[in-house]
Amino acid sequence: MGKPFRIFATTDIGKEALDRLREKGWEVEVYDHLPAPPKRVILEKVRSGIDALITTLRDKIDREVFAAGSAAGLKVVAQDAVGFDNIDREAANRHRIPFTNTPEVLTDATAEFAFFMLGAVARKLYPAEVQVREGKWTTWHPYLPWLGDEVSGRTLAVIGMGHIGKSVVNKAMGFDMDILCHDPTYEEHSFIEAIRWFMEVRHRERLSRRLQTIEYVSLDDALRRADFVSLHVPLTLPGTAEEPTHHLINEERLRLMKRTAYLVNTSRGPVVDEQALARALREGEIAGAALDVFETEPLPADSPLRDEKLCGKLRLFPHAASAARATRLSPDPNVGMAGRCVQAVIDVLDGNHDGDPRQMPFVVNKEAFS
Numbered sequence: 596m597g598k599p600f601r602i603f604a605t606t607d608i609g610k611e612a613l614d615r616l617r618e619k620g621w622e623v624e625v626y627d628h629l630p631a632p633p634k635r636v637i638l639e640k641v642r643s644g645i646d647a648l649i650t651t652l653r654d655k656i657d658r659e660v661f662a663a664g665s666a667a668g669l670k671v672v673a674q675d676a677v678g679f680d681n682i683d684r685e686a687a688n689r690h691r692i693p694f695t696n697t698p699e700v701l702t703d704a705t706a707e708f709a710f711f712m713l714g715a716v717a718r719k720l721y722p723a724e725v726q727v728r729e730g731k732w733t734t735w736h737p738y739l740p741w742l743g744d745e746v747s748g749r750t751l752a753v754i755g756m757g758h759i760g761k762s763v764v765n766k767a768m769g770f771d772m773d774i775l776c777h778d779p780t781y782e783e784h785s786f787i788e789a790i791r792w793f794m795e796v797r798h799r800e801r802l803s804r805r806l807q808t809i810e811y812v813s814l815d816d817a818l819r820r821a822d823f824v825s826l827h828v829p830l831t832l833p834g835t836a837e838e839p840t841h842h843l844i845n846e847e848r849l850r851l852m853k854r855t856a857y858l859v860n861t862s863r864g865p866v867v868d869e870q871a872l873a874r875a876l877r878e879g880e881i882a883g884a885a886l887d888v889f890e891t892e893p894l895p896a897d898s899p900l901r902d903e904k905l906c907g908k909l910r911l912f913p914h915a916a917s918a919a920r921a922t923r924l925s926p927d928p929n930v931g932m933a934g935r936c937v938q939a940v941i942d943v944l945d946g947n948h949d950g951d952p953r954q955m956p957f958v959v960n961k962e963a964f965s
Contacts, residue, residue, distance in 0.1 A: 600944050603640040604649035605632050608675045609924040612933035616940065638663055647940045648672045650681070656694070658686040665690035671943040675936040677701060677917075678863065679959060680830050688963035695939035695957040697932040699758055701917035706762035708916040709825050709861045712885035716910045717823070717857055718743035741907070744822075744855065744882065747771050748805075752821035754814065754843075755828035755862065756783060763825055764790060764809070768797070774809040775817040779828060779838035782811045814838075818851040823859065830863035846871040849880055857883045861916040864889040873899035876908055883908035887916045 600621040604613065607625050616623050624640070626632045631653035641648060641663045647670060650656055656672055661683065664672075672694040674682065679696050687694050715721060719741060726732040726740070747770045753760045756778040764774055768790065776787065790809050798806040818824060828840045844858065845868040852858070858881060860867050869890050875881050886900070892914060894900065900911060917923060917932065925931025928938035939957040941947065948954035953961045 600646040601644065602647040602649060602940060603637075603645045605637065605654050606651055606675075608649060608651075608936060609926070609931075609933040611924065612926040612931070612937045615926055615934075615937050619941070619945075621944070634660075641669055642667050644668055646670045646944060649936060649940065650674050652676045652678055652681050654681055656682045656687075658683055661686040661690045661692055664692055671695065671940060673936050673939045673943075673957075675932055678829065680863065682959075684960055687960050691963050693943060693952040693955070693958045693963070694960055695936070695943075695955070696959050697935040697939075697957065700928075700930060700932055700935050701922050702758040702762050704919040704922040705759050705861055705916040706766060708887065708912075708918075709759075709763055709827075709859055710766050712861070712887065712910060712912065713823055713825065713857065713859050714746055716859070716883045716885040716908070717746055719907070721910060722907050744857075746823070749773075749822035750775060750820055752777065752812075752817035752824045754817065754824060754826050755779075756781070756786070757827060757829075759861070760825075760827040761786060763827065768794065768807065771803050771805070771807060773807055775821055776809065776811045777814050777817045778811075779814075779831075779836065779840065784811070787811060814843075815848070815851055818848055819853075821856060822853065823857050824852065825859045826862045826866055828862050828866060830865055840866050842866070842868040842871075844868065844872070846874070849875040852881050854879060855882050857881065857885070859885045861887045864892065869898065869900055873902060873905065876905050877902070883910075885910040885912070887912040888914055 602616055602621060602623045604623065604625045607627065613623050634655060637654060637660060641660055644667045646668065650672060669692055672682065672692060674694060674696045677696055677698050679694065682694050750773045751767045752775040753763050754777050756776050767774055787809055794807040794809065797803040828843065830841060831839045832841050833839045843866050849871055872884060876884060894911065900909060921930055922932060924933050926934040928934040935957060942955045952958045952964045
């Protein structure tokens, strides 16, 4: 009998999930500090001959890591996240090392958080709570010290119509919103027709006072018409996509938005030009914004987004859209990120799906094995 497989996790993704690996007799080592491990630690573990590396978005898995892994027998990099901007796909392919992610299990958790962010900034929930906690609330008044903006019946632009974008659309229907859809790569008209049919049923059965609308539009049209703009696109750099998403929301596009509109970002931080956003908020070009992701994480102390003058119209969250108990920690690969991450490790190390990475559902770089 050969030596047991060795797995190194750059953070604790949950005992129940990791125990699935231990129960197979495999050795699991977890980096047990809150900050991400320095790159030298990752390289040291990879060079020591680990079979699987469990990572998060905090870890830079670049050419050096893949080269070391190729020389030392690394068999898989399993990312505990949907995104994989931190992983050098070209290097992974060159060394024929599969890397995996955890798609779909965090769809609804992220979509509902985006909706809660939207409501929080529009209805000024945080400033309202601060009033109570700090004893500044003294009496009821029709419009002082401020009024929020209603969400129901307004127009929502969903930018990026993948699983999360579609889930946001489903939730927006319950708020009687009109929906503008834009996707930089693909338009799924069958989904739009299904939603339109459902809207017609709701109106016919008097579940909605008016007939809602949904349609695909250009990005500029979506920005001009929407009361709320919610971002759900992957991060793509100039030269790598027909419509790159790096700084997709920049100074020019912020000026297209209504002065009464709100921006919500749960996708990737660099999708929004933060300098341009801070300026637009200061100058009243848009009404507000809510961000769960940032160009640099954690948010730097000198970020323009920390300007106290923006506090009333800008909500900032710690990359927490998927931070729900079952979504993050369930060992069930059909429910939780952790479960899906360890299942990807098991698929590769056990040689499931005939040992073919192209057939393994969570392998991202299938093209490397064609």
